[in-house]
Amino acid sequence: MTLTEKLRERISRAFYNHGLLCASYPIPIILFTGLCILACCYPLLKLPLPGTGPVEYSTSVKDYSPPSPDGGLQHGDLSERPDWYVGAPVAYIQQILVKATVSPWQKNFLAVDVFRSPLSRVFQLVEEIRNHALRDSSGVRSLEEVCLQVTDLLPGLKKLRNLLPEHGCLLLSPGNFWQNDRERFNADPDIIKTIHQHEPKTLQTSATLKDLLFGLPGRYSGVNLYNRKRVVSYTVTLGLHRYDARFLSSLRARLKLLHPSPNCTLREENIIHVHFKEEIGIAELIPLVTTYIILFAYIYFSTRKIDMVKSKWGLALAAVVTVLSSLLMSVGLCTLFGLTPTLNGGEIFPYLVVVIGLENVLVLTKSVVSTPVDLEVKLRIAQGLSNESWSIMKNMATELGIILIGYFTLVPAIQEFCLFAVVGLVSDFFLQMFFFTTVLSIDIRRMELADLNKRLPAEACLPPAKPTGRSQRYERQPALRPATPHTITLQPSSFRNLRLPKRLRVIYFFARTRLAQRLIMAGTVIWIGILVYTDPAGLRTYLTSQVTEQSPLGEAGLPPLPVPGGVLPAGDPKIDLSVFPSDPVQLSENQTQQREQKSGMDPRSQGWPRGPEGKGNGQTELGTEAEVTWGAEDEEIWRKLSFRHWPSLFSYYNITLAKRYISILPAIPVTFYLNPQEALEVRHPQEVNRYHPFLASSAARLDAEVQPDQTSSKLQSHRDVTLYKVAALGLASGIILVLLLFCLYKVFCPKNYGQNGLSHSRRKRGDLPCDDYGYSPPETEIVPLVLRGHLMDIECLASDGMLLVSCCLVGQIRVWDAQTGDCLTVIPKPRLRRDSSGIFDYQESWDHSPDTKNGLEDSFESNHQLKRTLNPPQPPLFCDQPDLTSLIDTNFSERVKVPESETRLRSVANRQKETGYDFSSLVGKVYQEHGTSNSMTFSGFSAPHGQAAFCVGSGSPRSRSCGTEEGICGNRRRSLGDETFMGFDKASSLPSWGGDLESSVWSLELQGNLIVAGRSNGKLEVWDAIEGTLRSSNDEGQSGITALVFLNNRIVAARLNGSLDFFSLETHTSLNPLQFRGTPGRSSVPSSPVVSSLDIIVCQLTHTVSCAHQKPITALKAAAGRLVTGSQDHTLRVFRLEDSCCLFTLQGHSGAITAVYMDQTMVLASGGQDGAICLWDVLTGSKVSHMYAHRGDVTSLTCTTSCVISSGLDDVISIWDRSSGVKLYSIQQEMGCGASLGVISDNLLVTGGQGCVSFWDIGYGDLLQTVYLGKSNESQPARQILVLENAAIVCNFGSELSLVYVPSVLEKLD
C-alpha cells in the first residue's frame, strides 16, 4: 500500500465518519455552522458600507498646510491620516454663506418679497468678493490669482453655458442665474421660474443646477413662495486652486466687517477634506453587469445539475448560500486579522465566486444521490462523502496551489485577491462539509419519506418502517390537500431530464404565482406614488401649501377665527390693501395705518412666529422684526448637499474627483438685513400685477370679512384644478395599467383560467388533480353525451368505433351510436321477454309446414295470431307492425339472381352491411309506409324475417351449384355451408334466445355489427347490433364465459372452468332448399344459423381446449395471430389462433393473472394478483422483465410503444419504461377509479376520477387537462374508460355512460 493509497484510505474514512456525524445531528450542526458564519462575519460590521460615498478627513485650519505630494513623513505621527491625503487637493472650496431677511416684515408684502430683495444683494456681494484684493508687503493679490481657473464646459452642456462660469474663476452664486447681471435680475418677472427652469423633472440623485448655484440644498434656501421664516439662505461658492491663508482670512475679515453676523457662533476651525472614490460610470457598469450576468449563468448552469433530490431549489439555495457566506467569512476573517480590503468588493466578487465555485457541492450531491437507495440516510451520506473525498481533496489542493502561485505575482491587487480566495476556499470547504452536507442529509431524508410511500409493495419484505413513512407523509401533506387523490409522484429518473416544454413551465409558473402582475403592480404603485409626490403640481407642493396656508404668508388666509378681540390686533384688509398698491414709498403711512389695525382682528397675523401677540404696539407697527439665527446646522451646510454635488460640479469642467479629494474651508457667514423699502424697490412691476388682481378685486369689496374667503377660494380652486389634474392623470394611468395587466394576464393565461365559476366549488369538493409541480391545469367543463337507459350498473362495454355496446348487470345489452349517442337497439327488450315462447311455437309449426310458401304465410299469420293471443296487454308491439306479406315474393327463380350476383362482391368483413338484398330495407320501407318507427327492431320480428330469407335461399338451388366461380372466400363459405347443412341434420331449432335472462352477460365483444356476448351460463350469443336480432347462439358449454375474443371471424371464449372454445363465424348467402328441407333441425349441433338478411351466420365450435387451465380463465387477449390466456392458476398460455395450438405456457406470476395485454409486436404484458407485471416475448416465450408494480392486484394493463401503463387495486397508475422495465412515475388515483385508464395515443393517457377524467402526457407525467363531465355533483368514479377511435372516450359511471369528445386534447396530439 503506497503512501497515496494510505492517505486516500484515511481521508475516505474521515469523510465517512464526518458524513455519519452530519446526518445524525443535522440541527445542532446547522446551528453551529450558522453561529460560525455570524461570528466570522461580525468584523464586517466595522467596514464601511461599499459604495462610492466620499470619505472625510478634517484638519485644523490653524496650522494647515497642504500635504506633501509624496505622502511624506512630516505627519507620520498622525496615524489616523488616511492614505489618500496626499498632495494638494483638486480645489479648495470656500463658501460664503449668506442669510438674508427683510426686516421688519410688513403684512402687505408679497411672498416674492421674501427672497427678491435678498437675492438682489448677491450681485453686490459677488462684486465685493471679486474685487477683493490683499495688499501686503509682497504686493497685491487678487482673487484671480488664487481662484481655480476653469476652462470650457463640456460640449454636452450647452444649455448651461450661460449659467456656469467659463474661462475664469470658479465662482458660483445664485447671481449666475442672471449672468451676474443686476439689471437682468431686475427685469426678471418671475424669479422662481428662472431658478427652476433647469430643474430636472425626474428623480435625480446628482446635484441640480439650483443646488450648484445656491450651494446648499434647495429646501434650505428659502426661495419659495411659502417661506415661513422669511430667511433666505444661499452661498457664494469659490473654488480656489491653492490655499492662501492670508488672502482668505482677509476676505473673511472684510466680509464680516461689511456684513456682520452678530449672533454667529460658527466654529471656523476645521478644513474638511473630502475624498471621492472611483466613480462608476456606465462604461464601467456594463462590464460589471456582464460579469454578474456570467456569474448568474454559472450559478444557474451549476445548480441545474442538481437532480434526484427532494427540493432542487432548496439545495440550489443552500449551495449559493454556502459560497456567499464563505466569501463573507473570508472577508470577515481577513478583516479580523487586520487586513482591510482595498479592492472594490463588488468588482471582484463574481470572480471570487467563480474561483471558489460550486463544483464540490455538485459533486457531493451527485455522489450522495447515487448511493444505493435502500441504505439508511446516514450511511448514504457517509458513503457518498467518502466516495468523493479523494477528488474533493485533490481539487482543493490544486486550487490552493494555483492561487498560491497567483500570490507570487507580487502585484498587490492580485495578492489581495488570492488571499481572499484562499481564505474563501478554506471557509467554503468548511461550509461544504458542515452546512451543505447536513442540508443534503435533511433533503435526502425527506425524499426517502416521500419515496417510501410510493415504493411498491410486492417487495414482500416491507420493513415496518414503511407504514410509518406513509403516515408521516400523510402528516406532512394534509394541511394542503386533505384527501389528495391526484398526486403524481414522479420517480426521479432519467426520463425526467427530457422535459422539453420548459418555457411552458416558466409561463405556468408565472401564471400560477402571477409574479409578473404583482411586480408590475407594485412597481406601478411606487411609480405613481413617486410621480404624485414629486410632480410640480403634485402632492408635495400641495402638502406644503396646505401647511403654509396656516401661516399668514400664505396670503390666502384662513377664515377668521374667533380670537378674543382685545388681545390681537385686528387686521383690516380693506385698509391695508387699499394702501398697498397706491404708493410703496409711503411707508410711514403704511405703518401708521397698520397701527390702527390692532384694534381689530387680524387672523393672518396669529400664526406668525414672532407675532405681535402679547407685545407692545410699537413692535406691531414696525411689523415683525426678523432675526437671522446662526446655528450649528449652518456650520457645514454643504454636508446636506448630495454627495455627488462636487463631483458633478467639477465634471462639468471635465475635472474628475475620482480618487482625489477637495478641501472645504469653513464657510464665511454673511448676514443681510434689508429694510422694507429696499424690498419694495426691487419689486418687479409684473409681480405686483400678478399678485395684484387678487388683491385689487378684493380690495374693491367693502366687506372686509368676505375678502379673505374670496381669495382663498380662488387660490383653493386653483389648487383644486391641479389636484384634479393629478387625479385625472392618476386615474388614466390606473386605467391603462389595468388594461395592461389584463393583456398580460391574457398573454400569460391563454386558457380560461379561473373563468369557470364552478371551479371554486370544485376545488372545495375535492382537490384538483395536479402534477408534481403543484400545477393544476385549467379544468374544462364539457357536457358529455350521457347515455342513459340501463337500470343497473354497466358491466361490460365494447365498441368498434361506430357502435357502442354496453351490458348491465341484468343482462340487458344496449347498442348505441358512438357518434350521436342514440340508443339503437336494446337486447332484449325487457317487455318482449315472454315473446320467445311464441316464436318457439311458431318455429315448431313452421318446421312442420310442407310447403314453403304456405308455411311462410302460415307462419306469419300464426305469428301474428300468436303474438296477439299471447300478449294481449301489449298491443303497441304488434298492432303497429306492418303487414309484411306483400314482401314475400314467391317467384324464387327471379329473386335468386340478385343476391347471388351481389354475393360475389361482398367481403367477409362487411357482409352484414352490404347485404345485397336486404330485407331489412324492404321491411324498413314498409315500416315507414306503415308509419311506425323502424327503430322498433325487436327480436320478435326477426324470426319471420329469417324464415323469409330461408325461403329465398331454399328457392335457389342453383346458386350453390354454380357458385364455384366465387373466390376462396366463397369456396370456404360454401364448404362451411356444407358443414352447416350437415349440422342441420342434427341441429335443433332456433335457439331459445332470451330464455336465458337469468344468466348475466360476463363478456361482450363487438365487431362490425355483430355483438358477441358470453353469458354466465356458458352460452355464447351472436347478435345483430342494428336490428337486435339473435344471429347465432351456442350453449354447448355449461361453464360461464369469462372472456371473449372476437377477431375477424373467429370467436374465442374462455370459460370459467378453464376451457377454451374456438368458434368460427361463417356466413352463407344461400341454402339448398333440399338440404334445408332435409334438415328439419332437431339435432343438437352447436351452431344453428339465424339469418336476418340473406346471410346465414354460423357460429361453429371448431376446437375446444378442454383444459387450458386448471382454474378459471380471467384474461384473454388476441393479437398477431396469437391468443393469450391468463388464468387464476398463475399461468399464461399462448395459443396460435388458426389451429388452436398451445405454444407456450408462461409461468412467472405468483398470483392469479388479472390483466393481459398483447399487441402486434408480440410483446405480452401480464399483471397478476401478486401486483407484479411481467413482460414476455411471445415469439420465444421468454420473460423479458418482471416488475413489482402494485400493492394488490393489477387491474388493468396497457402499453404504448414506449411505456407500459398499469393500474392496480391500490389506485395507483404506474408508467413503466417498456424496454427496461424501469418505473418512470406513478399517478395516485382516486379511490375506486383504479382500473379506469385508457391510452388515446402514444403520449396521451386518460384516467378517470370523481366525475371527471384527466388527461396526462405519458412522456412527462404532466397533467394536461382535467375534464369535468357535466355539472352533477354527485359524481361517481369513472370505473371504465373506453377510447374510441375518433378521440372520443366513453366512461362508465354507474348505470350511465358518458360519451365525451375531447377536441382540446386532440390539439395536443399533433
Next chain:
Amino acid sequence: MPRLEPSAWSCSGAARGRSKTQLASKADEMLGNSVSSPSLTLVGHGARTSSPSSTLNGSQHLVQRSVVLFVVGAFMALVLNMLQIQRNVTLFPEEVISTLFSSAWWVPPCCGTAAAVVGLLYPCIDSHLGEPHKFKREWASVMRCIAVFVGINHASAKLDFANNVQLSLTLAALSLGLWWTFDRSRSGLGLGITIAFVATLITQFLVYNGVYQYTSPDFLYIRSWLPCIFFSGGVTVGNIGRQLAMGIPEKPHND
C-alpha cells in the same frame, strides 16, 4: 493595464486631440477604445486566415451556432471595450454611448465574426484529429471559463503593475492557467497559440500602417500582453464553440 493613467491624463489636452472629438478626453477615450478593441478583433483576423471551417453537422445547426457565437463575440467585444475605457467616463450616458459607437463601430462585428470562426474551428479540428473533447463538457464550466476570461481582461485593464514585463508575465500565466483549467487539450493549446501568433502579426501590421496605435508600445508597435489576451480569448471562444457543437439535447442523464 493597457495604458498608463497619468500620461493619458496629462496629455489629454493637446497631444492626442484627434479630429473626431473636440475634447481631448474624448480623443483619449477613443484611443483607449482602439487600444483595446483589436484584442478581440484580431482573434478573428487570425482565425480567418488560418483555415476555413468545414461543415460538420447540418447547415442549420451550423448557422445557429455561428449566429450564437457571433452574438457572443460582438457582445464580449463591446463589454471588454467598456472595460478598457475606464476612468472619467462622462456622466452623460448618451455621450458615452455615442462615443463608443462612433469610434469603434467596426469592432463588434469583426469580433463577432472572429468568434464565430474560432468557435466553429475548434470542434472542427477536434473531429479532424479524432480526439473528441471530453474534458469538463458542461455549460457551467463554460461559464466559468468566460468569467475567468473577463477577469483576465479586467485585471489587465484595472490593476496597477510595476512594469509591463510583470503584467505580461502575469497575464501569460493566467492564460496558461485558463487553458489548463478548462481545456487541457493539445489541439486547444496549438490553436490558441496559432491564433495568438497570427493575431499579433496582424495587429503589428495594422499598427504599422497606422490604422490605430497603442499608448505605450513595448513590443515593436504593440503591447506585449496582447498575445496573452488573444490566446485566452481563443481558448474561451473555442470552449463555447465546442459546447455548442455538442448540442443541447445531450443532457447529463446518462450517469
